[in-house]
Amino acid sequence: MKRREMIKLTAGAVAAAPLVKIQAPAAPQAAAPRFFTPEEFALLDELTELIIPTDDHSPGARAAEVAAYIDARLAESFEDEPRQTWRAGLKLIDEISGEMHRQPFMRATPAQRVALLTRISRNEAKPEKPEEHFFGELKARTARAYYTSRIGIRVEMEYKGNTYLKEYVGELE
Amino acid sequence: MQRTDADLRRVYDAVVVGSGAAGGMAAHALTVRGLRVLLLEAGKKLDLDRELKSTEWPYEHPRRGDMPPDSHALSFNEYTIRQPPYAQAAKHKHVYSYVQGWSGSDYSKNIVVDERDHPYTGTDYAWVRARCLGGKTNIWGRLALRLSDYDFKAKSRDGFGEDWPLAYADVAPYYDKVDLYLGISGQKENLPYLPDSIFQRPTRLNPGEIKLKRGLSRMGRVVTPYRAGVTTEGLKHNKYRMRCFGRGACGRRAGGCDIHAAFDSPTGLILPAADTGRLTVRTNATVREVTVDPKTGKARGVSFIDTETGKSYEARARTVVLAASTLESARILLLSKSSAHPQGIGNTSGHVGHNFCEHLMGPSVVGLVKDLVGKPRTLDDGRPGGFYLPRFRNLSERRPDFIRGYGFEGGGGATMFPGNSLSTPGFGASYKKDVRDRAGAFISMGAFGEVLARYENYVDLDPQVKDRWGIPVLRFHYQFGDNEKKMAADMAEAGQEMFAEAGIEVVEVDRQILTEGWSIHELGTARMGSDPKTSVLNQFQQSHDVKNLFVVDGSSHVSAACQNPTWTIMALCWRSCDYLADELKRGHL
Numbered sequence: 001m002k003r004r005e006m007i008k009l010t011a012g013a014v015a016a017a018p019l020v021k022i023q024a025p026a027a028p029q030a031a032a033p034r035f036f037t038p039e040e041f042a043l044l045d046e047l048t049e050l051i052i053p054t055d056d057h058s059p060g061a062r063a064a065e066v067a068a069y070i071d072a073r074l075a076e077s078f079e080d081e082p083r084q085t086w087r088a089g090l091k092l093i094d095e096i097s098g099e100m101h102r103q104p105f106m107r108a109t110p111a112q113r114v115a116l117l118t119r120i121s122r123n124e125a126k127p128e129k130p131e132e133h134f135f136g137e138l139k140a141r142t143a144r145a146y147y148t149s150r151i152g153i154r155v156e157m158e159y160k161g162n163t164y165l166k167e168y169v170g171e172l173e
Numbered sequence: 174m175q176r177t178d179a180d181l182r183r184v185y186d187a188v189v190v191g192s193g194a195a196g197g198m199a200a201h202a203l204t205v206r207g208l209r210v211l212l213l214e215a216g217k218k219l220d221l222d223r224e225l226k227s228t229e230w231p232y233e234h235p236r237r238g239d240m241p242p243d244s245h246a247l248s249f250n251e252y253t254i255r256q257p258p259y260a261q262a263a264k265h266k267h268v269y270s271y272v273q274g275w276s277g278s279d280y281s282k283n284i285v286v287d288e289r290d291h292p293y294t295g296t297d298y299a300w301v302r303a304r305c306l307g308g309k310t311n312i313w314g315r316l317a318l319r320l321s322d323y324d325f326k327a328k329s330r331d332g333f334g335e336d337w338p339l340a341y342a343d344v345a346p347y348y349d350k351v352d353l354y355l356g357i358s359g360q361k362e363n364l365p366y367l368p369d370s371i372f373q374r375p376t377r378l379n380p381g382e383i384k385l386k387r388g389l390s391r392m393g394r395v396v397t398p399y400r401a402g403v404t405t406e407g408l409k410h411n412k413y414r415m416r417c418f419g420r421g422a423c424g425r426r427a428g429g430c431d432i433h434a435a436f437d438s439p440t441g442l443i444l445p446a447a448d449t450g451r452l453t454v455r456t457n458a459t460v461r462e463v464t465v466d467p468k469t470g471k472a473r474g475v476s477f478i479d480t481e482t483g484k485s486y487e488a489r490a491r492t493v494v495l496a497a498s499t500l501e502s503a504r505i506l507l508l509s510k511s512s513a514h515p516q517g518i519g520n521t522s523g524h525v526g527h528n529f530c531e532h533l534m535g536p537s538v539v540g541l542v543k544d545l546v547g548k549p550r551t552l553d554d555g556r557p558g559g560f561y562l563p564r565f566r567n568l569s570e571r572r573p574d575f576i577r578g579y580g581f582e583g584g585g586g587a588t589m590f591p592g593n594s595l596s597t598p599g600f601g602a603s604y605k606k607d608v609r610d611r612a613g614a615f616i617s618m619g620a621f622g623e624v625l626a627r628y629e630n631y632v633d634l635d636p637q638v639k640d641r642w643g644i645p646v647l648r649f650h651y652q653f654g655d656n657e658k659k660m661a662a663d664m665a666e667a668g669q670e671m672f673a674e675a676g677i678e679v680v681e682v683d684r685q686i687l688t689e690g691w692s693i694h695e696l697g698t699a700r701m702g703s704d705p706k707t708s709v710l711n712q713f714q715q716s717h718d719v720k721n722l723f724v725v726d727g728s729s730h731v732s733a734a735c736q737n738p739t740w741t742i743m744a745l746c747w748r749s750c751d752y753l754a755d756e757l758k759r760g761h762l
Contacts, residue, residue: 051600057609072235078242078265117600124598143594143608148231148238156605157612159589160552161421162228 031068034075035083040090041067043105047093048142050117058156061142064149070141089134096120096131179455181486185211186757188475188490190460190505193308195496195726197438198743200446201354202750203494208757210452211488212443213477215459215497216286216304221311221439225280225429227422231589238277243267246274247288252299252688257649258292258638270301271691272312276590281429284311290641295632295649299690300500306456307438308498309693310739315423315435315557316582317357317402318736319348319744323366323568327732331567331576334626337731338703338712341368347744355436356404357740358417358557362397367563367580367736373406376419376556381542381585381616381677385560388675394565399558399582402436402739413440417557424554424588435557455488457481461644462509463493463518463722470513472722475505478642492721492753492762496746499529499727500632503698504647506709506724507634519699519716519724524709526633528700530626530733532692533579533657535685536664537619540677541611542585550587550613559584562618562671564735566663575659577625579735581668583618596681616677620664623735625656626697651689661686694738699728714749721762725749 033041048061048070061067074083093116097105100119101112108116120135127133146152153159186208189199196212203210231237240246245265252259252271260268268288273281286302293300303309323330325337325344345368351357352371360375375398378386386396407416417434433440446452457480464487466473474489495502506525509518517525553559564578591612597604635648665684672679702708705717714729716722725746727738756762 052605053602055602055605057606060605069237076242078245114601121598121600139600140595144237147590147594147608150230150232153230153232153589156609157587157589157591158550159421159587161419161555161589162230163420165419165421165552165555 033068033071035071036074036086036090039106040087041071043090043093044070046106046113047117047138048146050113051139051142052146059151061146064146064151066142066145066149069145069149085134085137089131089138092131092134179211179453179458179488181488183489184474185209185453185488185490187211187492187494187753188213188488189494189496190475191215191308191495191497191501191726192306192443192454193303193438193496193498193726194310194739194742195498195746196494197307197310197442197446198351198746199494199496199725199750200452201442202747203754204446204449204451206751206754208451208754210446211490212452212454213458213460213475213488214304214306214308214454214456215480215501216306216308216456218306218454218456219283221284221307221429221437222431224283225431227280227429227431228420231277234279236279238279240267240269240273240279240282244269244273244282246278247271247299248274249688252297257294257296257298258288260288260292271299272301272693281312284429291646292638292640293647293649294635294638295647296651297688298649298651299688300695301690301693302498302501306443306454310436310438310441312429313402313435313437313739314582314737315399315401315403316561316737317359317370317400317436317740318561319368319370320344320734320736320741321366321368324732324734324736327577327734331571333576335700335702335707335731338701338708343712344741344744344748347748348740350747351740351743354408354410355402355441355743356406356408356414357400358398358403358405359400360398362395362563364395364563366568370400370740372400373404376401376405376417376558378560379551379553379586381545381614382560382583384542384544385585385616385671385675385677388677389562389671392671392674394562394671396560396562399556399561399584401557403430403434403557404436405434411441411445413444419552419555421552421555421589423557458486459642459644460497460505461485462505463495464489465509465511465513465518467511467513470719472518472719478644480642483642492723492757494750494753495722495724496726499695499698500647502724502726502728503632504634506699508645514718519709519718519722521718522706522709524628524700524707526698527628527631528626528697528731529630529632529651529695530624530697530730531690532694532733532735532737533622533624533653533661533686534619534692535683535687536661536668537617537683538665538668538672538679539615539617539681540672541680542614542616542677545614547610548613553584553586553613554588558582559586560618566667572663575656575663577623577656577660577735579620579622579660579664581618581620583616585616587613615680616672618668619683620661620668621692621694621735621737622657622660622664623733624653626700626732627654632698649689653686653689658686694727694733696727696730696733696738699724700731701729702731713752714745715752723749723753
């Protein structure tokens with residue numbers, strides 16, 4: 001990459017990011033979930049934030065309202081099976097939390113929550129147990145929702161397209 | 174386009190069936206020669222700019238671009254496990270082919286057909302159809318390549334199949350005309366087996382692609398910017414199209430360019446043809462058969478069904494030009510049975526529906542360019558495509574295991590959706606950083622290979638099953654053979670070898686051959702040839718049997734080659750339409 005283009009890219013990223021950050025909502029809107037119970041929804045919201053947390057680069061899944069998007073898609077799902085899978089999956093999280101830490105997930109400490117996710121994500125490439133399959137589904141839906149959100153595309157990934165461009169940004173001779 | 178009602182009492186100079194690459198080109202090429210043309214399209218006329226909405230952000234759409242919940246896209250597994258007609262076993266209200274499983278499919282759902290209305294039977298086939306003005310050109314992949322004498326004279330080189338009844342020199346002037354009239358972006362490479370076009374500004378390669386290019390030049394192989402049927406410098410003669418401004422919408426949907434920088438038949442060909450005042454377009458007109466003058470045995474016109482009213486009509490013309498797509502044109506020929514043509518019109522050879530071929534796809538590789546990890550991401554989907562890696566097999570050397578060749582389409586760098594978010598392991602801050610740091614560092618490519626045109630691969634009419642309009646449907650008798658399987662194995666090996674040679678870490682290899690039909694490049698069901706006993710058309714895509722009948726789409730191709738066919742379809746069609754106009758003037762038709 002040419003030096004000129006590197007500078008252009010970096011300058012663009014710095015200039016664009018704060019603008020978008022200001023517009024990003026600080027917390028999700030408190031609309032009632034359409035499919036999940038409020039308790040299930042709070043658990044899902046926490047799980048998504050643990051998968052894609054806010055860091056010093058950008059807001060995470062909670063700010064991007066990932067749980068609300070997953071809830072909306074499940075509410076209108078043509079088949080009932082995904083709804084059952086998700087309800088059972090969340091229930092399983094609480095059961096495993098009880099087994100590991102003697103309390104439901106939302107009452108466990110932050111370190112205990114991470115320990116649980118670490119356990120169910122251990123065989124991510126080759127899931128066998130039901131909770132390992134659920135982790136895969138949870139993570140895939142979280143990633144899809146986050147990286148198609150405004151925060152995911154424009155703040156986290158600093159996507160530069162979908163606008164009029166005089167020339168292809170980052171092109172190389 | 175002015176409102177144009179078909180006048181069914183008049184006899185047009187030509188009736189063109191289908192409005193995709195071939196039909197649009199026929200409308201253009203015939204109207205510029207002064208002919209009065211009626212163009213019939215089976216589907217509707219869509220306001221494509223309202224359908225595609227290519228600048229809508231994913232988060233502005235309630236399902237981030239996905240179709241409504243009652244709509245279903247067929248998966249590879251369904252094509253594999255079930256038998257056609259595939260929609261039968263699905264519970265959903267609407268069932269579509271696999272392309273509707275891509276992201277952003279809500280924008281293309283009205284362009285492709287609902288499988289429920291358009292069944293077919295027989296062997297597995299992932300058939301993608303678009304019934305609307307412009308057909309599949311509204312969502313095509315845009316790779317625009319020329320064939321060479323390595324393809325036209327392939328039999329002379331390896332003994333298989335038939336040579337085409339024409340040579341590159343015959344088609345080259347028409348490739349030039351297509352380049353100049355429609356615009357194509359690319360870079361000259363001076364390859365005898367992949368001739369250059371008259372290119373507009375190429376879209377450039379990014380750092381990972383340059384790395385591959387440099388690595389492969391050591392092997393004597395070529396990586397060239399995607400040769401895209403896209404105008405990058407604009408077209409002064411076409412007021413309906415804009416030049417590409419790289420805004421990055423190309424990778425988001427099943428194609429579709431609503432600034433029309435990418436070629437599509439409506440803005441590239443049909444609207445300008447209508448401006449001549451000599452073109453009449455009737456949509457929702459599904460052609461059932463070619464009608465015949467019983468006295469002369471010549472084509473009299475076509476009969477069609479108005480898909481909105483269900484009523485049947487006949488449109489009459491001095492010449493009939495079929496451009497309904499490889500499979501639909503074959504279907505119309507087979508449906509056109511009369512006492513003069515008991516096996517279907519133009520089918521005394523018995524070759525209609527046979528020698529059906531296409532491109533094999535599936536094998537692919539994904540690599541990681543380590544030097545790009547953590548570097549600023551570029552806007553790599555702000556281009557109509559990444560790179561093309563032309564054929565390198567069976568050119569000077571001869572493979573012992575298979576004949577013919579394949580090329581790779583690929584691309585590297587960042588896209589709007591970071592695909593690695595689904596494959597990066599773990600969770601939490603380290604996962605998030607890994608996705609961010611590596612999103613622009615991947616490069617991937619997939620092969621497209623020549624499927625041999627064999628007589629035993631064919632379609633015919635199903636004796637029982639009919640479509641929504643009561644028209645008998647196609648039955649497939651089509652399977653990849655030994656040559657294809659051996660070629661596919663080599664694709665995966667060669668892909669890995671090339672990435673390794675270029676210093677790119679191979680992170681994924683796919684060896685699976687996708688279902689027949691997946692490439693959407695079906696060809697060869699009414700092939701050209703000099704011998705009327707073994708071919709359907711002559712070198713001008715004119716029926717050997719019926720002088721005023723032409724078939725100007727991919728069905729005329731003698732072999733599939735491994736290059737994407739759209740540019741060749743249009744070049745051949747233009748050439749044939751010039752011949753048609755000359756012959757009509759001379760009174761030979």
